[in-house]
């Protein structure tokens with residue numbers, strides 16, 4: 001796991017800036033070229049040995065047209081190919097999930113599909129409908145190959161990234177041979193970056209000294225130059241004992257299966273910012289309508305004045321970023337508190353990508369934050385568990401917030417309350433977290449069990465437990481006062 005350390009340069013002359021911008025531009029065009037040629041299905045042929053592309057380009061002088069020193073375009077090719085690789089492996093994982101859950105295929109057919117997903121060159125032949133010899137283990141087996149090949153083709157297309165790299169991302173990567181760092185006699189740190197002309201480096205003064213040994217990314221932002229370095233993170237295991245499940249709280253960041261809540265008032269924080277954004281955007285739309293009106297009338301000057309005074313992007317995005325950082329900090333603090341206070345050995349979560357939080361978020365919050373929040377929370381959880389040596393288990397969350405953790409009955413969730421006809425009012429998030437905790441060791445419900453099937457299983461269990469007198473204690477045993485313990 002890596003984190004990014006930022007360093008800054010200052011006092012760059014205009015000509016140095018120009019040269020760096022030119023490198024970034026050409027570098028991006030190499031990336032786009034590679035991406036267009038190999039980012040799609042044809043790239044499968046190169047997955048196992050990407051260096052082939054470099055070799056071909058050197059042999060045919062193809063890369064000359066980019067006007068970059070060889071190290072630069074090679075770096076760009078490598079960068080894109082590692083993206084392409086991770087696109088494919090993400091895609092493969094999703095396709096595997098799809099196939100696993102798909103009832104239309106036999107076990108042998110699934111096995112065959114998984115086999116192809118591991119052999120990229122065969123997969124290429126399969127989804128471009130070329131003939132190839134069936135691997136030995138699948139001979140004499142009844143497999144509808146055409147059907148599987150077509151399916152794999154359509155899924156591959158769906159999960160491949162199609163957007164090209166944009167030129168507004170003005171950055172490029174350099175390896176250790178493409179820069180040098182030294183201190184001058186006044187103690188200032190300088191970095192020399194390989195330029196467009198051989199043996200002539202672009203020298204820049206850095207704000208702080210650094211001991212860079214690996215790849216750097218040069219990021220250009222207007223007149224500012226940032227130098228990003230990925231650094232390995234030290235893992236510090238907390239050596240926890242307990243198993244804990246968490247649920248996104250109704251108004252908190254998370255609720256633990258211990259019953260404790262972290263990051264109270266989180267929804268208010270989100271709501272404040274989403275309302276602000278909504279209000280701001282309303283105003284901006286009104287102003288835009290006004291400037292459009294002036295432009296239609298031919299009064300460009302007036303339109304420009306209004307735009308300049310009211311539609312400044314910098315301040316708008318600056319404020320947005322500041323507020324977003326506040327939200328991020330809040331999430332991180334809450335997760336840190338959870339880990340330091342409960343010290344879990346195992347942390348159970350639902351698969352946040354497939355989670356529906358419609359009932360937990362208000363309209364504006366949903367509009368501005370729903371998908372961002374899932375992504376960010378997932379990423380932070382992954383990061384924190386890694387950092388603290390906690391084992392993470394992802395469980396199937398289907399109906400986890402709709403059944404009572406005590407008796408398995410379907411209940412009604414309303415806001416932060418859950419109603420069970422036997423056990424009365426429970427805290428909804430705590431109840432869900434406890435259900436996720438049991439899911440971890442559920443013999444029948446795995447992450448791959450389809451939603452509908454989960455419901456069938458739960459209903460069947462309920463039917464069996466109604467027949468079984470052992471459960472009658474739970475059914476009738478608790479008094480009103482005991483119930484409130486769970487609220």
Ligand SMILES: [Zn+2]
Nearest residue numbers: 404407420423
């Ligand atoms: Zn119950």
